[in-house]
Amino acid sequence: MPNLALLDYPGASIAAVAGLQEMFTYTAxxxxxxxxxxxxxTTGAPPKTPPDAVILPPAFGNDAYLTPPKNLIDWLRTLPETCLITSACAGAFYLGAAGLLDGRNVTTHWALEHELQSRFPKAKVDTGEILIRDGRVITAGGLLSWIDLALELIAHFSGPAIMREVGRHFVTDTGRRDQRPYRAFSPPMNHGDHQIEQAQFLIERTFAAPIRIAELAKTVALTERTFLRRFERATGLTPLTYVQHLRIQSAQRALESTPAPVEQIAYSVGYENAGAFRKLFKRHTGLSPSQYRQRLKR
Structure with a gap:
């Protein structure tokens, strides 16, 4: 008989805990x-007998997941290799504190990507995906990704047919999703390199115009070579990739809020070739501009 343990840690999302209980009650x-x-x-504190799977749900409205209780972390470290260890959203920080993310491909909420990666540098964080399984560790991203995680566990323990029946009952898609359409570009601004911060502010005001590296470097009193090296070190991106992120994000907002044609939006954010814009947009979001507008409109 499969036994799963849902750890209701301090600050865990009440909705996620209740929703997981209902999905597994229906599965039973x-x-x-x-x-x-x-x-x-079972829901609550860690059980005395090792379960077949452990679920760390999302947190909501707090950052208690940044200082997880030592007794819970120690317990996670004792679990046998046969136990599936899973998390949704901020629950990944518990797994990281227990050393369970080291060397693994993992995900979390896109807004927590930098924090998770900086705290656990041995993890391979990819917030483009909404669910990643690497060995016995399954991580899900997004505050509502507990649904995707529940479906993955139901498919594992009950089979795909029952998983799809659960999906139909709760009226939720059972196919794989990703986070890319929902991710917001949030570049680091607290890196301490004031000249690069100045360049970032300038780029954010002028991203729709052609980018000229030499002019940017001159504006912040750096040589072009030094500017490129320091910009990538501070932001993790080249200036061109940085500009692309800003342009795509601006296009996303226009697609969400205006009826403007795709060609017009492409031009307004800095692309003269609408075809090139469409390819780049799909690479960033996983959707074409028209698919993105269809998904996000009400």
Missing amino acids: RLHQRDDLPDIAL
Whole structure:
């Protein structure tokens, strides 16, 4: 009989905890209907007997996940290799504190990417994905990604047919999603390099215009070579990639809030070739401009 432990840690999302309980309660009913082995979800503190899977739900409205209780971290470290260890959103910080993310491909909420990566540099963080499974560790990104995580666990323990039936009952897509359409570009501004900060502010005001590295470097009193090296060190991006992120984000806002044609939006954010803009937009968001507008409009 599969036993899953949902850890209701201080600051965990009440909605996520309740939603996970309901999804697994319904799954248990399907097991009874089909005469399958029972599946049980216990909620609260770590159980004395190691479970078959552990779930760290998202946090909501607090940053308590940054200082997880030592007893919980120690318990996570004792779990056998046969136990699936999973998290959604900020729950990944618990796994990181226990050393369970080291060397693994993982995800979390896109807004927590830099914090997770800086605290646990051995992890390979990719917030483009909404769910990543690497060995016995499954991480999900986004505050509502507990739904994707629940479906993944149900597919693992109950099979894909029951997982899809659960999806139909709760009216939720059972296919794989990603976070790229929802990610906002939030470049680091607290890196301490004041000349690069000055360049960042200038780029944010003029990103729709052609980028000229030599002029940017001159404006902040640096040689072009020094400027390029320090810019990438401070932001993690080349100036050209930085500008592309700003342009795509501006285009996303226009697609969400205006009926303007794609060609007009492309030109307004700095692209004369609408075809090139469409390719770049899909590379960043996973969707074409028209698909993005369709998904986000009400």
